[in-house]
Amino acid sequence: MFSETAKKNADACRFCWMCRHVCPVANSTGNEAHTPRAKGLLTSLVERGSDYTPDMAEIMYQCCLCGACSNDCVTGFEPPVFIREARTHAVVNGYVPPSVGPLTESVLENGNIYGKPASEKMSALKDVIGNLPQRADTLLFVGDAAAFRSPETALAVMGLLKKAGANYTVLPDEPSSGAEIADLLGYTEDVRQRAFGTAKALSDTGASVIVTLDPKDAEIFMQHYPKWGAAFSERVETATSCIAALVRSGKLKIRPVQNRKNVTYQDPCRLARDLNEEAPARELIRATGMNLQEMFLHGKLTKCCGGEILREYSPQTASLIAQDRLFDAKRTGASAMVTSCPGCTTSFRKCGDRSGELEVLDLFCLLDECS
Amino acid sequence: MDGRGFMFEMVLSELEDVVGRENVSISDGERLVYGVDYFWVGRMWVDKGRLPPKPDYIVRPASAQEVSRLLKIANYYKIPVQTWGGGSGSQGSALPTAGGIVLDTKRMNKLIGIDEYSRIITVETGMVFQRMEWYANERGYSVMHIPSCLTCGTVGGALAHRGIGIMSTKYGKIDDQCMSMEVVLPNGDIINTLPVPKHSAGPDLNQIFIGSEGTLGVMTKASFQLFDLPECRKFRAFLFRDMTSGFAAGRDIMGKIKPSILRLYDESETRSIIKKVVGVEQKGAFMNLAVEGIEKIVDIEMEVIRDICRKYGAEEMGSDYGEKWYKNRITFFYPGYTLDNPQMFGTMDTVASYEKVELIYWAMKHAIEDNFEGVRFIAHSSHWYGWGTMIYDRFIMDSPPEDPEEAIRLHNRIWNAGVRAAMANGGVINDHHGIGLKLSRLMKEQYGPAMQVFEGIKKSLDPNGIMNPYKLGL
Numbered sequence: 001m002f003s004e005t006a007k008k009n010a011d012a013c014r015f016c017w018m019c020r021h022v023c024p025v026a027n028s029t030g031n032e033a034h035t036p037r038a039k040g041l042l043t044s045l046v047e048r049g050s051d052y053t054p055d056m057a058e059i060m061y062q063c064c065l066c067g068a069c070s071n072d073c074v075t076g077f078e079p080p081v082f083i084r085e086a087r088t089h090a091v092v093n094g095y096v097p098p099s100v101g102p103l104t105e106s107v108l109e110n111g112n113i114y115g116k117p118a119s120e121k122m123s124a125l126k127d128v129i130g131n132l133p134q135r136a137d138t139l140l141f142v143g144d145a146a147a148f149r150s151p152e153t154a155l156a157v158m159g160l161l162k163k164a165g166a167n168y169t170v171l172p173d174e175p176s177s178g179a180e181i182a183d184l185l186g187y188t189e190d191v192r193q194r195a196f197g198t199a200k201a202l203s204d205t206g207a208s209v210i211v212t213l214d215p216k217d218a219e220i221f222m223q224h225y226p227k228w229g230a231a232f233s234e235r236v237e238t239a240t241s242c243i244a245a246l247v248r249s250g251k252l253k254i255r256p257v258q259n260r261k262n263v264t265y266q267d268p269c270r271l272a273r274d275l276n277e278e279a280p281a282r283e284l285i286r287a288t289g290m291n292l293q294e295m296f297l298h299g300k301l302t303k304c305c306g307g308e309i310l311r312e313y314s315p316q317t318a319s320l321i322a323q324d325r326l327f328d329a330k331r332t333g334a335s336a337m338v339t340s341c342p343g344c345t346t347s348f349r350k351c352g353d354r355s356g357e358l359e360v361l362d363l364f365c366l367l368d369e370c371s
Numbered sequence: 372m373d374g375r376g377f378m379f380e381m382v383l384s385e386l387e388d389v390v391g392r393e394n395v396s397i398s399d400g401e402r403l404v405y406g407v408d409y410f411w412v413g414r415m416w417v418d419k420g421r422l423p424p425k426p427d428y429i430v431r432p433a434s435a436q437e438v439s440r441l442l443k444i445a446n447y448y449k450i451p452v453q454t455w456g457g458g459s460g461s462q463g464s465a466l467p468t469a470g471g472i473v474l475d476t477k478r479m480n481k482l483i484g485i486d487e488y489s490r491i492i493t494v495e496t497g498m499v500f501q502r503m504e505w506y507a508n509e510r511g512y513s514v515m516h517i518p519s520c521l522t523c524g525t526v527g528g529a530l531a532h533r534g535i536g537i538m539s540t541k542y543g544k545i546d547d548q549c550m551s552m553e554v555v556l557p558n559g560d561i562i563n564t565l566p567v568p569k570h571s572a573g574p575d576l577n578q579i580f581i582g583s584e585g586t587l588g589v590m591t592k593a594s595f596q597l598f599d600l601p602e603c604r605k606f607r608a609f610l611f612r613d614m615t616s617g618f619a620a621g622r623d624i625m626g627k628i629k630p631s632i633l634r635l636y637d638e639s640e641t642r643s644i645i646k647k648v649v650g651v652e653q654k655g656a657f658m659n660l661a662v663e664g665i666e667k668i669v670d671i672e673m674e675v676i677r678d679i680c681r682k683y684g685a686e687e688m689g690s691d692y693g694e695k696w697y698k699n700r701i702t703f704f705y706p707g708y709t710l711d712n713p714q715m716f717g718t719m720d721t722v723a724s725y726e727k728v729e730l731i732y733w734a735m736k737h738a739i740e741d742n743f744e745g746v747r748f749i750a751h752s753s754h755w756y757g758w759g760t761m762i763y764d765r766f767i768m769d770s771p772p773e774d775p776e777e778a779i780r781l782h783n784r785i786w787n788a789g790v791r792a793a794m795a796n797g798g799v800i801n802d803h804h805g806i807g808l809k810l811s812r813l814m815k816e817q818y819g820p821a822m823q824v825f826e827g828i829k830k831s832l833d834p835n836g837i838m839n840p841y842k843l844g845l
Contacts (some may be wrong), residue, residue: 012706015407015414017459017523021501030431030478030497032458033401041407041417042400048420055398072522075705296509316393331509 001089006082007047013040013079022068024304028320034062036069036079043082057090058097062317064307065183066269071300088186099313103184111194113180113312114148122172124151128158129170138168138242139207139234141221143214144176145308146342153342156364157213157239163371164243164252168211175201179216183309187224195220195230203232210234211242213364215271215341216308223274238271240340243367244280247287254370256289263290263361264334266325266348267302268341276300281340281363288370293332303328306351308343319351329358336361379427382448386430386472389440394478396429405429405455405473409523410463410809411717412779418712419775426453426467433478435553435561435591442589442837443559445472449835452557454585456528457499459520461718462807464532464584469840476527479591482506490597491550496527496590503595512597515542519704527590532805533582537700539754541631541663542598544803546581553592554580557833561591579828584805585839587832604631604663605673606693609685610645610655614638614729617656618752618760620683622725624660625755627679628672632661632693635760636751637732644692658685659693715771715782719789721798722761728752731798732762738792739766743785754802761802764789787813806843814844 002010019036020026026034039060046052063083070078090096096104103113111118122129125142140161142154161168175198182191202210210232212218221236246252265285271277278299285292297303303325306318326348329337336359339345348360387395396402406423407413417423427450432438445452451471458465467473476497483493487510494503501522507514516529517536528534530552535544542548551564564576580590611617617635624630636644641657658680662672677687702708710716723731732750739748743766750764766785772778790800790813800810800817815822822844829836829845 014417015409015711016704016706016709017409017457017520018701018705019522020457021499021522026477027480027499027502030475030480031396031401032429032455032475032477033396033404038404041404045403045417045420048417050403050420050422053400055400058398059400059404073705074699074702075707077706296505 002085006085009077010040010043010082012077014044019069019072022072024321025062033059054095057095060086061100064304064310066304067273071273084186107181111176112144121147129172132169135206136167136169138209139205140170141210141212143217146213149346150342153362153364156368159368164246177217177220179220192228195225199230199232210236213239215268219270219274240280244283254287260289262293262334263336263338264293264295264329264332265338266344269304272300272302293334295328305344305347322347322351338363385444389437390432394431408458408465409461424468426473427470429473431475431478435555438555438589439559445837451840452837453839454589456525457523459523462805462809464807464842491594493594498526514595515598530581531584535803538631540633541629548595550594552590555589557838584843586843586845601663603666604661606661606690608688608692609658609680611685612655614656616683618729620680623679625757630660631663633755634659634753639749715768718765720763720802721793722802723798724759727797731793731796734792734796735789738788811844
């Protein structure tokens with residue numbers, strides 16, 4: 001049932017307890033079945049003749065795919081490999097949990113997980129996009145999460161690019177990268193086929209650089225599209241890295257804020273762990289004059305925000321995860337947490353602190369105000 | 372509670388009423404997960420495609436008050452309760468061998484507070500131990516309980532089996548480090564031990580519950596002493612001609628200095644270690660140690676240690692190995708490095724006085740190697756005291772029987788032989804992994820008539836015998 005790679009990973013993880021301390025879901029629900037080793041054990045039992053059941057499928061969806069377990073593994077095993085495949089089998093066998101069902105139905109109908117027609121994706125941005133050239137050197141890829149959940153972040157990045165005099169455009173009918181779909185369904189043939197369509201649409205713009213607002217999109221473009229043969233010749237750059245370069249070159253001027261605060265920074269999981277990028281966001285925070293107070297676990301050791309997708313089908317768990325991270329942030333003494341990922345921003349604002357003790361600041365919105 | 376008659380549903384709704392529907396599981400998938408802990412038998416069993424023992428209900432309380440209500444329900448219906456922390460114990464102590472309820476403690480995972488002035492941290496016991504250590508590290512302290520399962524087990528799990536960390540020689544075992552506890556008794560009463568552990572107010576309540584492996588109640592909060600993070604930690608390795616001179620040097624060192632790490636390997640383990648360090652096979656007994664604290668004191672202590680080791684004819688092997696070992700100390704427990712199926716293996720750690728420890732080492736080695744074909748025996752001593760040390764002795768069988776029932780019987784015969792050899796020569800049934808299901812049958816042999824003290828406590832606190840049946844010989 002599972003691929004050789006998934007079997008190898010599951011057999012390694014089934015009797016290994018070493019990474020549970022970094023699993024955001026298991027640490028929040030306290031449920032042993034939500035640990036990476038439990039998912040490995042169940043996968044290995046299925047490979048040894050047990051039936052794959054709907055309740056096993058439900059367990060496989062209790063994961064943010066944040067990669068903390070893989071990052072922690074000193075021998076290089078990766079639970080997300082068999083978890084993604086288990087999700088594919090859940091879809092194939094009709095075992096998708098009821099709470100996840102609306103998301104998978106939306107994917108099939110709309111190509112996104114948000115239950116909205118693809119035609120509505122860029123509706124909050126259409127006025128600005130309408131004033132952009134059709135072809136430009138740089139293509140800003142907004143991504144599903146920002147377009148549907150935090151368009152203000154996209155508008156801020158567009159504002160920054162404009163102020164820097166960048167020659168850029170945004171696709172008015174931007175397709176999905178497939179990142180969210182791949183998390184929900186696994187790396188299925190459908191996801192790969194969508195990648196070819198997306199790669200062609202991006203190449204057809206003639207841009208030489210694709211700037212991605214969402215680290216999830218950057219990760220799938222950089223690390224998966226090439227493996228599938230859906231590569232494009234354009235250079236992919238994260239928005240944090242692009243804006244930091246514009247500030248460094250002097251093309252974008254940042255004025256230090258008047259009300260200087262102690263802030264902390266939430267490293268997005270895929271930006272820090274998968275793309276190895278930690279410095280640009282910190283450089284930008286310092287440019288605003290804010291005093292950066294690091295959380296004890298930061299960089300590659302960052303903790304998940306609850307996750308864009310988990311939040312859609314398991315809001316209570318996502319909320320517990322976000323609150324755990326906000327507790328980390330508060331212990332730094334900071335009065336605000338800066339985020340640089342649309343998923344993180346939405347998670348912390350929706351599920352997080354309601355006491356008003358800790359403000360959640362979107363990095364790009366903050367920079368837009370300071371430029 | 373087998374089957375799904377209406378009584379099953381009646382109890383289920385009572386449990387859900389306490390912790391909420393989302394914190395009770397009866398699904399097959401989740402029940403399977405709780406049937407496998409780190410115990411070799413359970414792992415081998417599922418590796419052969421057999422199904423593990425399963426609980427009827429899994430409950431996840433968030434507070435001592437919820438634990439109290441759950442235990443009252445369990446007592447009324449006389450349903451077994453097995454407390455589960457991380458499930459990373461090697462003795463099968465957490466396994467739901469009697470069915471009934473598994474009480475997973477991991478929702479009780481809050482930091483209660485850090486009293487920096489007194490150097491005390493208080494947490495709920497369902498917290499994974501590493502997370503408590505991080506809270507301490509964040510403020511420049513450490514609990515200094517650093518076992519290989521630091522990231523795997525919970526605070527309650529470490530207390531329940533009387534655990535130990537690699538720094539124990541300087542900082543003590545968990546039973547030395549714990550200050551006080553909140554415990555829910557089987558009848559649902561919530562009690563607290565005294566605020567500090569040193570007093571003259573009768574026997575130490577902490578020590579009744581530490582090591583009780585879930586048979587006497589559920590520990591829900593615990594406070595620990597904090598230590599300042601050391602200014603420096605310095606390593607040094609030595610090669611002795613044999614175990615005898617290694618034990619003698621270790622004993623001498625412990626009379627004068629407390630290293631944080633002191634590890635002496637037998638000749639079998641030494642051969643492979645030396646090969647890794649210097650690339651050639653060398654005979655002898657390898658010792659790796661660390662001293663830590665204030666640098667100028669550490670330097671003097673290390674000089675004293677070097678003098679002692681020279682006195683016993685040791686060859687100095689520098690500090691590289693120790694530093695590398697410390698950096699990679701948990702790598703040995705990851706897949707690909709650790710012992711795993713299809714091998715049969717076990718760690719039969721014992722502890723004894725200096726007078727007896729070497730005799731015990733040889734007795735155990737012979738009991739295993741002379742009686743069981745194809746079984747290897749390796750050992751090291753890694754936790755030292757002023758009066759003696761422990762032996763972390765392991766047996767390894769590369770090709771155990773294919774048949775799982777036959778494998779279990781052989782596994783138990785090997786364990787009986789090794790542990791009985793230790794006990795017959797003045798050693799103790801276990802040093803720091805606990806008893807659990809694995810050694811339960813040998814507890815009466817170890818304690819003799821003294822076992823009635825434990826049995827009396829058990830009968831008094833848990834008259835219905837619901838708490839973790841078949842474990843700890845109770």
